[in-house]
Amino acid sequence: MKNKEKVTIYDISKRLNISAATVSRALNNNPKISEKTRKLVAKTAAEMNYKQNRLAQALKKGRTNNVGVIVPYINRSFFSSVIRGIEEELTPHGYHIIICQSHEEVANEAEQINALLNTQIDGIFMSVSKTTQTTEHIKKIQEEGTPLVFFDRKIDVPGVSSVVLDDYKAGYMATDHLIKEGCRRIAHLSGDINLEIYKNRFEGFKAALKDNEIEFNPAYVIQTSSKIESGIQAVEELWELEQKPDAIFSAGDYAALGAIQELKSRKINIPKDVCVVGFSNEPFTKYMELPITSMDQTPQMMGKIAAQVFLEQVKEDKTISVEKRVVLPPELFIRNSSNRKLINLENAV
Amino acid sequence: MKNKEKVTIYDISKRLNISAATVSRALNNNPKISEKTRKLVAKTAAEMNYKQNRLAQALKKGRTNNVGVIVPYINRSFFSSVIRGIEEELTPHGYHIIICQSHEEVANEAEQINALLNTQIDGIFMSVSKTTQTTEHIKKIQEEGTPLVFFDRKIDVPGVSSVVLDDYKAGYMATDHLIKEGCRRIAHLSGDINLEIYKNRFEGFKAALKDNEIEFNPAYVIQTSSKIESGIQAVEELWELEQKPDAIFSAGDYAALGAIQELKSRKINIPKDVCVVGFSNEPFTKYMELPITSMDQTPQMMGKIAAQVFLEQVKEDKTISVEKRVVLPPELFIRNSSNRKLINLENAV
């Protein structure tokens, strides 16, 4: 694998007997260069197979046209879709995306931030990990003057823009939907309350109960992790109760799936006896034999908007700090796991 | 957002009244620097909040410690898992990963390659798109002397290393499993035969039939795309036949899922009447009410090994071109969609 000598603007300038400055300007379509020279340089550059060294350019310009994205995990449908949204929006602007995973560890998160800052990225997008309680590592980003945009999972840091779902409303909508299906004893499989998103979903859940004059029962709230097993356990726990729930609103799809599996193995009919609603609209929810009702977070849209917020930020004067907070509306995809009307319809046939 | 002045080695050298060269050497733990100076520099650098400018370093050293990964789609479980494997292996070596998507378009692929080469990445990992028939854009990578490793989907380019699944064996195993379950009229939902992987799965399928003295019936082969609808259509087509199949080996999980949905809606019992095997071991296959038998491609392992191949390559003398071809063994996860013994067992209870 021979390392072909790299062609530089100096090689072009020697060949044409002009200065490297002229070559540089010609290649950048600087209007101060005559059309004749510009075309000649362009032609020669192509002939010599010249490739601009973006490192040198970045060093000089102070911009790399790279941005970093930090997510807990890359192989979650939600996050990869957000990333795709960011990419779609930023690629046309010449940006490249460096993806990092925190694996839900704040230590990794801090390390990734450091590495990204060292690589001189032009901006950072991030969804904080579950273990992120302090903000020092995040403030470092601000100190460097690097634009930062939180998406989905944010943490309160003054001056940082964010694009999130209206999780409160989502929790409200999901619960309200269950109530409209006739459920009254609604259990909630919550996520880690340390994360704003889960807290807000929980708050929305409570608000919907209150607005419908249903008493809130703390025994119906089980904290789960986003795992199937966690959902199974939750049902085991809930079905110990005197008054069993007639609905489950899970803050995550995996826990919802586990709950459904456990309910089925107990021969409980869904949605007749118990309605189930999940959260995230993971692809599998709609492929199930019993498709699961789930809350969509419009991840790709979230990514696109986060990218737009970033673009605005770099356009603006760096000395002015503007904090922009975008809140996206959730969308409920009602499927069989909570759709009693549909079942009645089928029975009617 | 004030852009704090960047601290350079010159600032440190001025502060300590030593040369920048000494600072650089001290920071790099060069043995020619006295312990005293080394410690002093380290302390001062920390105090001044010095951050190495990796651009300048990369420009000088000719290495960026960034690698590019090009995949058709990032939000496919298989690809994101491979990426995760690459990451796990490469992060300890100080590499960062730039992820690009081709969206199955060779034009995008070429563009991404160009962009990556311009950014001076130290290596490229890629899984070619379905539309990649020519290799010119790939040869560019070689011309630059940039290490390249194909994973999963490769295309024949002399001198390029690859890490792939033994798709032939996988096809053979899947088919053999179906035969062992008593199936004789096995249909194959193949993928795009232009891709080696699908061709090999198909060949393995045929070989297993032959070895078991089952005649190959071309009517039982339907080309599908990796979509649910495609699987539904395939079953519709197959069930037009006089002799309906008693098994389906799909080269993709999504088509398998579609097939199962269609079979169920036709009240065909799985696995009693028809056994179904998918491919890729997508997460949803095991979460289904009727879990789907599927071939696992050990994606994370694939990523790790691809990374190791890359690391070997950069270690070696660049003037020697070594082509390494790794073939990984597939693993069949037998689940209810093709497990008749399990069903008999259940009935026996």
Place this chain on the structure above:
DNA sequence: TTTAATTAAGTAATCGATTACAAAAAAAAT
């Protein structure tokens, strides 16, 4: 005590592109 060997630090070029400033060439104005 002088010389040789070793260690530590400095000088300056380099990586490749950009750009402020200067200079030359061409065109326009007097």
Place this chain on the structure above:
DNA sequence: ATTTTTTTTGTAATCGATTACTTAATTAAA
């Protein structure tokens, strides 16, 4: 024909770190 203006190009510094080559300082050997 000369001066002014405009256009085009060149010179050289710069971004920040690395490193070949020297030089200075220290230690060991004669």
